[in-house]
Structures are given as C-alpha cells and as structure tokens.
Amino acid sequence: MLRNRPKSLRRWSRGAAARRGSGGPRKGGLAVGIYTALFGASALLFALDITDHRSAHVTRQAITDAAAPALTAVTGSVSTVRAWFDEARGLVILSREVERLRAENDSLREFERQAHELEARAARYEALLRLQPDDGGHVITARAIADLKSPFTRSLIINAGESDGIAQGNAVLGAEGLIGRVIEAGVNSSRVLLVNDLESRIPVHVGVGRHRSILAGTNAYEPTLMHLPPGANVHDGDTVATSGEGQILPPGLAVGQVRVGDNGAVSVALASDPEGSEFVRVYNSGFPVDVAAGAPPLPGILAEAATIADALAVSISPADAAGSGEASDGARPVP
Amino acid sequence: MRARPDIVDARPPVVGSPMALVVTLAAALVSVLAPGLIGADARFVAHLALAPLFMTAIGERDRIGPVGAFATGLVVDALTAAPLGVCAAAYLAFYGVAGREAASLRDVPLILRWLFYLPLAGAVVGIHIAAMVLQSGGGLSRPQLVASLIATGLAYPVLSCLCELRRLGRARGTRPARS
Numbered sequence: 344m345l346r347n348r349p350k351s352l353r354r355w356s357r358g359a360a361a362r363r364g365s366g367g368p369r370k371g372g373l374a375v376g377i378y379t380a381l382f383g384a385s386a387l388l389f390a391l392d393i394t395d396h397r398s399a400h401v402t403r404q405a406i407t408d409a410a411a412p413a414l415t416a417v418t419g420s421v422s423t424v425r426a427w428f429d430e431a432r433g434l435v436i437l438s439r440e441v442e443r444l445r446a447e448n449d450s451l452r453e454f455e456r457q458a459h460e461l462e463a464r465a466a467r468y469e470a471l472l473r474l475q476p477d478d479g480g481h482v483i484t485a486r487a488i489a490d491l492k493s494p495f496t497r498s499l500i501i502n503a504g505e506s507d508g509i510a511q512g513n514a515v516l517g518a519e520g521l522i523g524r525v526i527e528a529g530v531n532s533s534r535v536l537l538v539n540d541l542e543s544r545i546p547v548h549v550g551v552g553r554h555r556s557i558l559a560g561t562n563a564y565e566p567t568l569m570h571l572p573p574g575a576n577v578h579d580g581d582t583v584a585t586s587g588e589g590q591i592l593p594p595g596l597a598v599g600q601v602r603v604g605d606n607g608a609v610s611v612a613l614a615s616d617p618e619g620s621e622f623v624r625v626y627n628s629g630f631p632v633d634v635a636a637g638a639p640p641l642p643g644i645l646a647e648a649a650t651i652a653d654a655l656a657v658s659i660s661p662a663d664a665a666g667s668g669e670a671s672d673g674a675r676p677v678p
Numbered sequence: 679m680r681a682r683p684d685i686v687d688a689r690p691p692v693v694g695s696p697m698a699l700v701v702t703l704a705a706a707l708v709s710v711l712a713p714g715l716i717g718a719d720a721r722f723v724a725h726l727a728l729a730p731l732f733m734t735a736i737g738e739r740d741r742i743g744p745v746g747a748f749a750t751g752l753v754v755d756a757l758t759a760a761p762l763g764v765c766a767a768a769y770l771a772f773y774g775v776a777g778r779e780a781a782s783l784r785d786v787p788l789i790l791r792w793l794f795y796l797p798l799a800g801a802v803v804g805i806h807i808a809a810m811v812l813q814s815g816g817g818l819s820r821p822q823l824v825a826s827l828i829a830t831g832l833a834y835p836v837l838s839c840l841c842e843l844r845r846l847g848r849a850r851g852t853r854p855a856r857s
Binding site for chain 1: 704705707708710711722723728744745748752753755756757758759760761762763764766767770774810811813815818821822851
C-alpha cells in the first residue's frame with residue numbers, strides 16, 4: 344500500500360492536470376478552430392434552412408434516413424412495453440365495453456342494411472353515368488417509425504421512401520381517411536405532415552353542397568375550416584373530402600366530418616386518428632405536384648401559399664360570384 | 679467506465695468516446711420520441727441528451743468531444759423539425775461552457791453540479807423553444823413549458839445516480855475475495 348502511494352499520487356496529479364479543462368474549449372489553437380468551425384457550420388445550416396435552400400432539406404432528410412433504423416428499434420422496444428400497459432388497462436374496461444358494444448351492434452346492423460342499399464344504388468348510378476374507374480396510382484403500406492409530437496409540429500416519419508415509389512406530395516391515409524401528406528421523401532424514409540399541423544393547408548369540399556374551403560391545421564387535435572363561402576350551409580356531420588384544387592392531393596379522399604361547436608366554430612372530426620396510426624397507406628396517384636413541368640420547385644412555404652392562393656382564386660371566380668349571388672342560401676353549384 | 683485521465687488526454691480533442699456518443703445519441707432519440715410514446719396528449723420538449731453531454735463535459739464519463747455535441751444537436755434539429763443549426767450550436771455552447779468548469783465541478787457534490795447544470799439546460803430548452811415559436815408561429819402553454827423544464831432538469835441527477843449505482847455494483851462484483 345505504501346509502495347503504491349507515490350505512484351497513485353503521481354497518477355492523480357497527472358490526471359488532474361490532464362482533466363483540467365477536458366471537454367471544454369482547449370486553450371490551443373486547434374480547439375478554438377474546431378469550435379469556430381462548428382459554430383460557423385451551425386450558422387451556415389441555419390441560414391440555408393431559413394432560406395429554404397434545397398441543401399438544408401437534403402441534410403435534414405439524410406439525418407432522418409440515417410436515424411430511421413435507430414428510431415425503429417427504439418419505437419419498437421418502447422411500444423412493446425406500452426402495449427402491455429394498454430392491454431392491462433383494456434382488461435379493466437373490457438366488461439363496460441362489452442355492454443356498450445352489444446348496444447352498438449344492434450344499431451350497426453341497421454346501418455349495414457342501409458349501407459348495402461346505398462351501395463347497390465351507387466352501383467346503378469355509376470353504370471348509368473358510365474364512370475371510368477380510377478386508373479392511376481398505387482398504394483404503399485408503411486409503418487410510422489417515429490411520431491414526432493411537439494407543441495409546434497405534428498409529423499410522422501414512415502419507413503418507406505423513394506425506393507418504394509413514394510414521392511413528395513403523396514397523400515397519406517389512415518384506416519378511414521386522409522391523415523397527411525408527404526413533405527420530404529428520402530431514400531428509405533419519408534416525413535409526413537399531418538393534417539392537424541399548424542402549417543397544413545388542404546383544399547377541401549364540404550357537405551352535399553360541395554362548398555370549397557381550406558382545411559387548416561391548428562396543432563390542436565381537430566383542424567378547422569377556413570374561407571368557407573359566406574352563408575355556406577354547413578351542418579354538423581357533413582362530410583369533408585379533398586377537392587384536388589391546388590394540384591397537391593387527388594380529389595375525393597375522405598377527410599372527416601364537420602363539427603360545429605357551441606360558439607359556432609367549425610372544426611373537422613377526422614375520420615382517421617392522425618396521431619394514433621401505426622400503419623399508414625401512402626397513395627401515389629401520380630397527381631401533378633409542380634404547376635409547371637421543369638420549373639424549379641417553389642420553396643415549401645411559397646408552394647403552400649401558392650396552393651392556397653390558387654384555391655382561393657378559383658373560389659372567387661366571377662362565374663362563382665354570380666352563382667353565389669343567385670343562390671339564396673349561399674350554396675354554389677358543383678362545377 | 680469512469681474516465682481514465684491518461685487515456686482521455688491521449689485522445690484527439692475532436693472526437694471522443696464512441697460509446698459516449700452512442701449513449702448521447704440514444705438519449706436524443708428517446709427525448710424526441712418521448713412525447714409520442716407517453717401519450718397523445720403529452721406535449722413537451724425534453725432534452726434528455728443534455729444529461730450525458732454534461733457528464734462527459736465535466737469529465738464524469740468518457741468525453742464525447744465537441745463534434746459529438748454538435749452532431750447530437752443536429753440530430754435533434756432534424757428530427758424535431760427545428761431550424762437546422764439551432765440545437766447544434768446550443769449543444770456545442772452547452773458542452774463548451776460545462777467543459778470550462780470541469781475542473782471545479784468534478785469533485786463537488788451532485789447537488790452543486792445539478793445547480794450548475796440547471797440554468798445551462800434551461801437556456802438550451804429556451805433557445806430551442808424560441809426557435810420553434812419563431813419558425814412555426816405556435817405557442818407553448820405554461821404546463822408544457824414546466825413539463826419541458828422538469829423533464830430536462832431531472833435527466834442529469836437521475837442519470838448520474840443510475841451511473842453511480844452501476845459503478846458501485848460493478849465495484850462490489852469485482853472485489854477480490856479474502857483468503
């Protein structure tokens with residue numbers, strides 16, 4: 344022990360001297376250079392990102408692609424634990440659910456009968472109109488590997504990208520309807536902007552009157568409807584579907600139902616829960632994304648603005664204005 | 679696992695221990711995913727990666743290096759849809775400031791190290807939130823802000839205690855038996 348003491352003391356003093364300042368900026372020029380270079384890189388990346396430069400998108404998508412396997416692993420392992428908790432909780436409320444489901448089953452039988460009736464009627468109408476079936480597009484099923492919730496964004500990362508046939512602008516569907524669209528498509532992963540994200544704006548048709556409107560995310564659970572025509576006859580439960588205007592999403596995709604609040608605020612109860620979807624379907628319809636072929640793509644926010652402006656320009660066209668003037672309830676004819 | 683001074687100093691200053699980098703990046707991924715995994719209504723911004731970053735900066739663990747700190751911040755930026763470079767610069771500054779005080783912090787009790795960690799981590803959270811508010815135009819309610827600060831603030835003492843328990847367990851396991 345005594346023989347070891349001088350050696351350990353020497354080692355301690357050497358270590359203390361070495362540790363002093365370890366991890367922080369070294370006094371040497373090299374360390375200053377490294378910190379300066381890294382801060383410079385941060386500033387450069389920030390500048391590229393706020394100017395919506397393409398290289399910033401590429402960098403972000405490359406990082407997301409690289410992190411995708413790790414995200415899958417982390418999400419998978421933690422999801423298993425969460426599933427156990429959910430299962431235990433489910434057992435507790437099972438008995439109440441059974442009673443409720445029995446009552447619901449009775450009413451659903453009636454709905455089923457009506458649905459069959461309507462299906463047969465729709466088939467007859469389609470035959471009458473000689474409708475052509477939807478030709479384009481294919482559906483890619485993908486798994487949501489990261490649910491990036493924060494107070495500021497509502498987005499998903501899915502484990503499918505350009506190699507699977509996904510392209511920017513593709514519609515992303517949950518079990519029952521639209522939940523978002525692809526805003527960045529990497530090689531093996533893509534980022535999906537959910538419809539309830541603050542930056543999401545989607546042109547839609549509302550109700551049987553097919554009133555044009557913009558589905559706007561608010562970062563709350565349910566998005567709202569903007570720019571409804573004055574006096575539009577919108578009721579609780581009216582269906583909301585994409586209109587296809589703005590050339591971002593194909594028309595006719597179910598979004599949800601109108602919900603009119605006590606204070607008159609109009610929101611949309613989404614058909615599919617955008618934040619609870621583990622598996623999603625990406626619908627690549629081949630719908631045009633860019634307005635002019637060969638033209639450089641607009642930066643994200645400008646493209647969004649152009650989409651909205653385009654939809655608004657259509658909704659206030661002179662013919663429509665004349666039509667709305669004639670209609671007493673403000674409802675406009677379907678074009 | 680405790681940092682060995684002779685090895686620490688022999689490493690190049692740019693890149694530190696790969697293991698420390700992996701742990702920090704894993705913490706960053708968990709912190710990005712945490713709100714989604716906890717529940718649909720959980721809305722907060724947790725920076726759990728600051729805890730391992732702080733530990734490596736003050737020499738409590740193997741060093742991660744400024745490039746590691748920068749890379750971790752960049753990953754957080756990319757995955758949280760924050761403007762690129764904001765968290766990268768904040769994490770780098772956090773690492774640098776903590777590293778500067780490494781010599782004075784290493785031998786003080788955990789509570790004092792925590793008191794040093796809290797304002798630094800709070801500043802990083804504040805910078806991130808401010809950048810997100812400016813970018814997205816959204817807001818953060820007071821409970822969300824408090825939850826973000828608590829999650830980030832508690833990360834260091836929890837991780838430090840876990841590491842200390844693990845170290846004690848190992849030391850007990852490797853103690854030579856008396857003959």
